[in-house]
Amino acid sequence: MSDVLLEVDAIHTFIGQFHILEGVSLKVRAGSITALLGRNGAGKTTTLRSIMGLNPPRSGSIRLAGEPINGRPAYEIAQLGVGYVPEHRAIFRDLTVEENLRLAERKRGDLAKRSDFIMALFPDLKRFYRHPGGKLSGGQQQMLAIARALVADNRLLLIDEPSEGLAPIIVEQIVAALRQMAAETTILLVEQNFAMAAQLADEYYILDDGRSVQHGRMADLVHDHATIDKYLGAG
């Protein structure tokens, strides 16, 4: 269980002329849930986008199971087995739930193979299978966005703020689903809701001002109020 699946080493990423990531390094172990924590604007979303190839880093390296992937186009990185659940879900509003899922197939039959698992995790999706994604509630859209990353055989899931703007009862459902998924895959999770991250994650990394400043076991962080106040406290 201690194999490193994803290794990010000192990446620097620019958006336009802004230097957003100024040296982020992290390791995600296969089969774990790793939480990426930090205040708004610390660079968490950009880190995920850099890994995904959507904002390629200008320097530093990213390795997936030892193979360098930085500089490759996003679709190739996805094909290597990286699933992405972006901030604000980014589901296709005019496509039906079924089409949203079908689009994520990388091989014919992917969806048929994983359909039962997905529908057991998110029964709502089955009910609205032929409805356009835009007609779903926020929570259902989040479930669809997560389900979309489960259709293909992904080794690593990058999940950005799954609890954002959702009612506590929906968040609980999503926590339960993520916990079930973790048995089969590896997750790098960005989450503002510390209570949720603490429930789920095995390990954590804290970003501050575009740098990774601290990491360790989640179980230790929960009691480390000084660190929580310093890096995660509101304000």
Add this chain to the structure above:
Amino acid sequence: MIEWIQRRRGLIAGIVAAILFAVWASSQYEPRVLASILLSGLTLGALYFLVTSGLSLIFGLMDVLNFAHGTLFMIGAYIGFTLYANPRLLLNTLPFVLAFVAGWLLARWLPFSSLPAGHRRPLWVVAVLVGVFAVWGFELAPLATTALSSGGRVPTEQAQAPVGIFIARTLGLAITGLIAGAAFVIGSEHARRPANRDLAWPLGLLALALIIAPLRLSAEGWILALDSNTRFLLALVAGAGGGAALGGLMEWSLIRPLYSRPIYQVLVTLGLVFVGTELVKGIWGPGGYFMELPAWFSRRGPSCPSPNLIAWLQDNCASIDVLGRPFPSYRIFIIALGIAMFIGIAVLLRYTRLGMIIRAGVQDGEMVQALGINVRRVFTLVFALGAGLAALGGVAAAPFLGISPGLGQEFQLQAFIAVVIGGMGSFTGAAMGALLVGLARAFGDQMVLTGIQLPWMSEAMTFSPSIARASTVLIMALVLLLRPAGLFGKKE
């Protein structure tokens, strides 16, 4: 109920406006005049649709405003006409294109990708030199010239290059393609991914080029000996195919490097309008051509006009009787072509995986990428599809409007107006916009002809011909005032 009305007020306003207009129009014109105005409007609408559909798909998916779309329409008309009336030009250039592509593909198969990156620039220079040497002194314009005869346009007696020299040129272009392909492959992603190293394609294309080369003269005779209907269908296919190939090439070579600089893209497509127009003038001459109607749409005789569409299937009259007034049967064909393409694209968008990717890409191209789909390849495909549709429209318009280097410009402008009316990026909007603009033009033309007489007027009010053209702009202004994103556009 009230809420329902509020939500659909746009639709309701549209229906009310349409009914009011219909009532006014039916009081103003006799039914048979009205019918032919409507059919004329549909004809224009169908042609506009072939331009707007591609324009709108391309804008929706890749945010590219393709100013050269009308130019592709015009080039499609020229390619189709050339095949129809004088295939010599095509037969004498097709082997060159095939040989170049064959060489280019062959370069992927050979181990060029391991050459050092420093070889890249010198190789390009060599490729250009060899290419220029291969085609030096080869003139296109004489091959394109035709003479007027009783049967329409025929190729003039123009000596073609002897087979030996022609084949030497063909092989020269194959070598050019090979060198250029090698320069392209060096240090590119193909070095990393040895995909598609299939020899069948390059060798097959080269063989085809070498087979056509000695057969150029007789092939020309064979094509011209075909009946006009077959040639017309071939012209539609060749025009659309040629346009699609040009469009794909254009996206791949000029548009793709500029996705991060959208203003440059607009300028490039605008520049292509001038380059394309001048190239066409250089090859086919600045004057216009008239393309004859194929036999299906040109019979005249005692039984004509055909009493109805079914009778036309047998007698192929040039016009069909619509409520006692003859209407050209070719225009009915254009309407049918427009409807067929509308259905075809709608089915493609709705029921195929490619269509699903396009619809998703219009909303969020980045997310489509993140699902493992190579969006760039889809861009090229959609650009080619849109260009092919425009070129098909050009061929269809050729017998109806004539062919000239300026053919595309009027369509470009009106098509932009139609796309804006319908809503940028919406396929239904593109179709509705085209239809509205077509009808507006047809009614405008009629008003110019007969003027308008409202009940309180003692004599008809007359208009200048520019009103017909301005009417579409007026509609656009009105639509934009009420719905800034266009009729079917998403709110921005």
